[in-house]
Amino acid sequence: MTTRSIATGHLVGYARVSTGAQDASLQIDELERAGCVRVYTDHGVSGAKTSRPELDRCLDRLEQGDTLVVWKLDRLGRSLSHLIITVEDLAARGVGFRSLTEGIDTSTAAGRLTLGIFSTLSSFERDLIRERTTAGLAAARSRGRVGGRPPVIDQRKGRSIRTLYTGGGYTVSEIALEVGVSRASVYNYLKAQGLSGAATLA
Incomplete structure (x- = not known):
């Protein structure tokens, strides 16, 4: 990450409440x-939303x-990864970041260290999600599923296919x-079950 030196400038605040009934006064x-x-304030805007007008303006x-x-x-931040991306983008522009409650200030060594730890955790989180997704897809394929769609072949149909195929005398077309x-x-x-050696689409 390339960071420009941050000169003395203005402190600019951003506040957000998720519903119109909530008060941003605090x-x-x-x-x-x-x-x-x-202070730029978004009222009634969930943190999960991609576009927050006042934040974008800020x-x-x-x-x-x-x-x-x-x-x-x-x-x-909508998420840890979104927070890190936003703060890194600010740093690249020579803009500092401070969070009052957590005591994070990127103008200090301790603040930069904390953000660095958060960045590492965010990367770790992405790797875990990617790993779980890959494992889930592999497990789905082994059960006759592709992606996240409902299984085309459930357990009952699977038993019927295995019985017809191993019993002999049926082509794949006839089994289907x-x-x-x-x-x-x-x-x-059949391929996922390791039974497709002699199977054809006939």
């Missing part, structure tokens, strides 16, 4: 007490030397017609 008061010259107007300040980390699935599904199932 966040705004804390941000102003911390010295923010302006990020667009930050200049080199400024520092973005939030009351808590979860006010800014008997069980009520496509020929390709039968072939893929």
Whole structure:
């Protein structure tokens, strides 16, 4: 990550509440007490939403030397990975970041270390998700499934296919017609079960 030196600039706050009934006053008061010259506030906007109008406006107007300040980390990021990406983008622009509740300040060595740890955890989280997804797809394929779709061949149909195939005298086409699935599904199932040595789509 390339980081420009951060000169002294303005403290700019960002606050967010998830519903229109919630009050952002606490966040705004804390941000102003911390010295923010302006606070951008999104009302009734969930953290999971990709577009948050006031946050987008705030990020667009930050200049080199400024520092973005939030009351808590979860006010800014939709997820840990989104938070890290946002803060790294700010750093590349020469903009600092501070979270009041967690005491994180990227203008300090301790703050940068904390963000570095978060970045490592975010990468670890992505690797775990990727690993679980790969394992899940492999398990699904072994059960005659592809991707996340419902199984074409359930246990009952699987037993019928195995019985007809191992009993001999049936082609894949005949088995498919008997069980009520496509020929390709039968072939893929037999292949996944290690029974497709002599199977054809005939």
